[in-house]
Amino acid sequence: MDNEYAAKILDEIADLLDIEGESSFRVQAYRRAANGLRGLIENIERINKEGRLRKVPGIGKGIAEKLEELLTKGKIEYHEELKEKIPPSLLELIQVPGLGPRKAKILYDNLNVQSIDDLLEATQDHRVASLKGFGSQTEENLLKSVRQFREGRERILLSEAYPIAEKILGELRKTSLVIKADAAGSLRRMKETIGDIDLLAASAEPMKLMDFFCCLSLVDQVLVKGDTKSSVIAKNGFQVDLRVVTPEQYGSALQYFTGSKEHNIHLRDIAKKRGLKINEYGLFEVVSDRKMGGETEEGIYTSLGMQHIPALIREDKGEIELAKEHKLPRLLQLEDIKGDLHVHSSWSDGINGIRDMAQEAVQLGHSYIAICDHAEKLTVAGGLSKEDVRARKKEIDRLNHQLDGFTILSGIELNIDNEGHLDYEDDFLKEFDIVVASIHSGFNQPEEVLTRRMLAAIGNPNVDIIGHPTGRILGRRPPYALDLEAVLKAAAEHGTLLELNSYPDRLDLKDDYVREAKRRGVRIAINTDAHTAYHLRYMLFGVATAKRGWLEAEDVANTWQLDDLMSFLRDKSV
DNA sequence: GCCGTTTTCGGCCCGACTGTTTTCAGTCG
Numbered sequence A: 001m002d003n004e005y006a007a008k009i010l011d012e013i014a015d016l017l018d019i020e021g022e023s024s025f026r027v028q029a030y031r032r033a034a035n036g037l038r039g040l041i042e043n044i045e046r047i048n049k050e051g052r053l054r055k056v057p058g059i060g061k062g063i064a065e066k067l068e069e070l071l072t073k074g075k076i077e078y079h080e081e082l083k084e085k086i087p088p089s090l091l092e093l094i095q096v097p098g099l100g101p102r103k104a105k106i107l108y109d110n111l112n113v114q115s116i117d118d119l120l121e122a123t124q125d126h127r128v129a130s131l132k133g134f135g136s137q138t139e140e141n142l143l144k145s146v147r148q149f150r151e152g153r154e155r156i157l158l159s160e161a162y163p164i165a166e167k168i169l170g171e172l173r174k175t176s177l178v179i180k181a182d183a184a185g186s187l188r189r190m191k192e193t194i195g196d197i198d199l200l201a202a203s204a205e206p207m208k209l210m211d212f213f214c215c216l217s218l219v220d221q222v223l224v225k226g227d228t229k230s231s232v233i234a235k236n237g238f239q240v241d242l243r244v245v246t247p248e249q250y251g252s253a254l255q256y257f258t259g260s261k262e263h264n265i266h267l268r269d270i271a272k273k274r275g276l277k278i279n280e281y282g283l284f285e286v287v288s289d290r291k292m293g294g295e296t297e298e299g300i301y302t303s304l305g306m307q308h309i310p311a312l313i314r315e316d317k318g319e320i321e322l323a324k325e326h327k328l329p330r331l332l333q334l335e336d337i338k339g340d341l342h343v344h345s346s347w348s349d350g351i352n353g354i355r356d357m358a359q360e361a362v363q364l365g366h367s368y369i370a371i372c373d374h375a376e377k378l379t380v381a382g383g384l385s386k387e388d389v390r391a392r393k394k395e396i397d398r399l400n401h402q403l404d405g406f407t408i409l410s411g412i413e414l415n416i417d418n419e420g421h422l423d424y425e426d427d428f429l430k431e432f433d434i435v436v437a438s439i440h441s442g443f444n445q446p447e448e449v450l451t452r453r454m455l456a457a458i459g460n461p462n463v464d465i466i467g468h469p470t471g472r473i474l475g476r477r478p479p480y481a482l483d484l485e486a487v488l489k490a491a492a493e494h495g496t497l498l499e500l501n502s503y504p505d506r507l508d509l510k511d512d513y514v515r516e517a518k519r520r521g522v523r524i525a526i527n528t529d530a531h532t533a534y535h536l537r538y539m540l541f542g543v544a545t546a547k548r549g550w551l552e553a554e555d556v557a558n559t560w561q562l563d564d565l566m567s568f569l570r571d572k573s574v
Numbered sequence B: 001g002c003c004g005t006t007t008t009c010g011g012c013c014c015g016a017c018t019g020t021t022t023t024c025a026g027t028c029g
Helices: A003-019 A023-037 A045-049 A061-073 A077-084 A100-113 A116-124 A134-153 A157-173 A208-213 A247-256 A261-273 A297-303 A319-324 A354-363 A386-402 A447-459 A484-494 A512-517 A534-548 A562-573
Strands: A180-183 A197-202 A219-225 A229-233 A237-246 A276-279 A281-285 A291-292 A337-341 A366-376 A407-415 A433-436 A495-499 A525-528
Touching: A003 A023, A003 A061, A003 A077, A003 A100, A023 A061, A061 A077, A116 A134, A134 A157, A134 A276, A157 A180, A157 A197, A157 A208, A157 A237, A157 A534, A180 A247, A197 A247, A208 A219, A208 A237, A208 A512, A237 A247, A237 A261, A247 A276, A247 A281, A247 A297, A261 A276, A261 A319, A281 A297, A291 A297, A337 A354, A337 A386, A337 A407, A337 A433, A337 A525, A337 A534, A354 A366, A354 A534, A366 A386, A366 A433, A366 A534, A484 A495, A484 A512, A495 A534, A512 A525, A512 A534, A525 A534
Parallel strands: A197 A237, A337 A366, A366 A407, A407 A433, A495 A525
Antiparallel strands: A180 A197, A219 A229, A229 A237, A276 A281, A281 A291
């Protein structure tokens, strides 16, 4: 059983309890435990066997027992009982914006609304408005909301949200109404997917600014509008929230709205114990209500006796404890990146030629790039024959001769086949500067098979990097079944680099796994897997994910000087 | 249900906005 499955069951229990009207703290406990599981790389079955379930943050006696039951019997009696009382279809209902657990329960109890279709019908037939606590406005809003929900509003990729936020921020900053403005929320934390786009602005004329914001040309629909908060739906369907505060409140507001929720809860708990209170308007002494800070974010953290914590790691996964000890990692920066070790050219399935790719890389400040076209077995992607490889090498040599202070490496992306074999024999592999090996097929094979294939590639001394190690495509394909522990162990042992693929719908390895890889001594290569020159810019998202995985520059092979990189890989091959 | 350099019991983050109320519950982040 994988951790995600167990986490989903716990989340479901939380939702069911919420609808039942249970104490919000009990509900919260199940959600915290589910998140605890999601952050783990070790399989829950093994943790249970070794009796370490209760060591997982958020898991105590009660939930540990329920997880044990889940692992031995395949289900949890308590969960089954809850499903008897509350139809599980209500879980989908509370996904509809504006409909929470309380109202869902009322609709179910009084109108037997159990599904999205039921809700649509009930609102259309005007049976909702007469219920206690509801009204005609609520009915109308629910109708609108459920219709929108059926069209499917899901989380969007960071790479989609990012340019939109930049565009809106640009518009806002142009007006004299705005003193400063920034992205907040999961966008500022650069999570791989974003729910809503959260923006923050400082202004002396909030109402005028809200008028301006709600009338921007890209706004399709205004959901709420107040003098501190407005929400709109943009024409492309994304929800954008704008909060407005005064300049004196900006730091605390930015801290507050950046989250994560878990990080803020922990921080406010610490404040409370010090007799302080944090909200979006500042840091206050509780007894006197005297303002102690709030103009800058740094001030909030230093007032609580800790280092300023970078936004990207504010997830309450240990960063607060380290900040108190002033031992936060010095996170990798985009400027630390010296090259890109996995890009394609028009020799295989890329759009641009090698020269274009190199020129763009120079523009981005890189000093080397590895052209890793597909190898011959991946025929659908125009894989290279040995003759192609040698002809391509001649072009690379010629270009290198013309370039000053920049190096093009001759690389290849091999296909790891069902037996763990690679496209070319070992002797031929030695001719490449960089060898990436990736899985491109058999995603549904059992864990043993996939892991065996992967370990065979990692153990091959000619393989330098494992490309997109878990194979996930965000929103489309789950990661394939892999014994990640075994993979990390082997990679550390053989000095094989694991890729952090920066392609926005991959970001593979993901942040939690990257962090675990570092902890186990595995080096990471952050590559774009670019198929066009423009894609080289995706490095930004890979670096963000690396930062979320607490990586420092020395952990990342492509921050090293080329000589150091090549000698590291040579040592590995002996 | 979890958790403990004040606690093994009694806390558990905090506020805006909306709609339905006439002081507040529900939802959201």
